[in-house]
Amino acid sequence: MSGRGIQVRNCLSGFAALLLAIAFVISPEPSFAQQTRDTVQQENPVEGQVPGNTLGEASDTDLWRDIRHGVTGNVSIPDKKAGTLVQSEGELWRSLRNGPLALYASWAMLGMIVLLCLFFAIRGRIRIDHGMSGVTITRFNGFERFGHWMLATSFIVLALSGLNVMYGRYLLLPLIGPEAFGFVTLMGKYLHNYLAFAFMAGLAIIFIMWVRHNLPNRTDVKWVLVAGGLFSKNVHPPAKKFNAGQKVIFWLVILCGVSISLSGWALLFPFTTHFFSDTFVLANNLFGTELPAPLAPIQEQQLNSLWHSIMAVFLICVILAHIYIGSIGMEGAFDAMGSGEVDLNWAKEHHSLWVEEVEQKESGAASRGAAQPAE
Numbered sequence: 379m380s381g382r383g384i385q386v387r388n389c390l391s392g393f394a395a396l397l398l399a400i401a402f403v404i405s406p407e408p409s410f411a412q413q414t415r416d417t418v419q420q421e422n423p424v425e426g427q428v429p430g431n432t433l434g435e436a437s438d439t440d441l442w443r444d445i446r447h448g449v450t451g452n453v454s455i456p457d458k459k460a461g462t463l464v465q466s467e468g469e470l471w472r473s474l475r476n477g478p479l480a481l482y483a484s485w486a487m488l489g490m491i492v493l494l495c496l497f498f499a500i501r502g503r504i505r506i507d508h509g510m511s512g513v514t515i516t517r518f519n520g521f522e523r524f525g526h527w528m529l530a531t532s533f534i535v536l537a538l539s540g541l542n543v544m545y546g547r548y549l550l551l552p553l554i555g556p557e558a559f560g561f562v563t564l565m566g567k568y569l570h571n572y573l574a575f576a577f578m579a580g581l582a583i584i585f586i587m588w589v590r591h592n593l594p595n596r597t598d599v600k601w602v603l604v605a606g607g608l609f610s611k612n613v614h615p616p617a618k619k620f621n622a623g624q625k626v627i628f629w630l631v632i633l634c635g636v637s638i639s640l641s642g643w644a645l646l647f648p649f650t651t652h653f654f655s656d657t658f659v660l661a662n663n664l665f666g667t668e669l670p671a672p673l674a675p676i677q678e679q680q681l682n683s684l685w686h687s688i689m690a691v692f693l694i695c696v697i698l699a700h701i702y703i704g705s706i707g708m709e710g711a712f713d714a715m716g717s718g719e720v721d722l723n724w725a726k727e728h729h730s731l732w733v734e735e736v737e738q739k740e741s742g743a744a745s746r747g748a749a750q751p752a753e
């Protein structure tokens with residue numbers, strides 16, 4: 379070959395190498411969609427299909443279906459969670475919360491109100507059978523009433539503001555319009571966040587004050603056997619400071635209250651707790667269940683949110699019955715938490731053993747006082 383031919387060939391191959399180098403440098407990174415498609419194909423090969431995109435592009439429908447079911451892509455930013463385009467459990471959480479949960483919760487609360495109305499219509503107000511005596515006895519001291527009302531008022535505001543989040547857009551928004559509804563909901567959110575602490579404090583106070591009076595004992599059996607005389611006149615089973623029905627209320631308030639507080643805490647301080655993961659691991663170890671654990675942080679949040687609502691609605695139903703019997707349902711009951719003084723006949727009919735204890739204590743104190751030698 380002549381020297382000129384060699385020159386031309388060298389020149390051509392140099393040019394081709396340059397073109398190749400340029401093509402290599404400027405060739406675009408595979409797009410996110412392409413990367414995801416590859417991941418989808420590698421992780422979920424259709425039956426019989428060789429992984430690695432050997433049969434050409436997967437259809438967009440397949441791609442989006444997989445993304446919809448939580449397939450994760452790669453991201454170069456530190457927050458790797460951004461690689462999940464659609465978190466499907468979020469959709470499940472949303473549809474459960476806005477569907478069956480909201481529906482059954484409303485039935486439960488309405489059902490309880492209807493039951494109480496029926497009870498009132500049939501039984502009427504439970505009267506003091508022996509009439510008012512005009513003599514009173516101290517039932518709850520100032521600190522006991524303070525603890526009760528701190529718990530009660532915070533719970534009522536928490537319940538109303540929580541129900542507004544669940545049903546407000548259907549019930550309140552059409553009534554008061556978007557501006558007022560926005561304001562009410564925002565204020566409700568602040569109250570909900572801050573009064574949660576008053577609720578927890580109230581819960582702790584009543585637990586410490588009343589736990590010893592709420593331990594089950596034999597008199598509870600007698601009380602339960604006649605349903606506390608709630609359905610029959612002139613039936614008054616003996617009871618100490620709290621009867622069996624009140625003990626049930628007390629423990630439901632404590633257990634549900636703690637459960638609502640823990641799940642509420644997890645919602646107030648997101649991604650800092652793993653109550654559900656821990657509980658599931660414990661249940662799997664103890665009972666051999668196969669509950670999913672550990673859970674992703676977002677799944678923890680979703681379960682906390684559902685649990686918080688379920689427990690809160692359950693406790694609202696219980697408390698509706700409690701408020702009824704502590705106010706219009708029973709003559710003389712409210713005074714116990716109002717002034718703290720109840721009529722002696724009311725006390726003898728509903729808490730006869732407690733009256734005996736108080737009278738014994740008082741007469742013991744009086745006789746000790748009388749036995750003091752004169753100075």
Ligand code: HEM
Nearest residue numbers: 529530533534624627628631697701704705711712714715
């Ligand atoms: C307007 C609302 C309320 C009224 C009128 C009310 C009334 C009463 C009354 C009169 C008692 C004393 C009963 C007795 O002398 O034996 C009582 C006790 C109690 N209350 Fe309330 N209450 C209300 C709200 C609440 C709330 C919201 C809670 C908890 C979240 C609560 C928890 C308790 C507990 C645990 C007791 C002691 C156990 C029992 O008596 O059942 N109360 N309440």
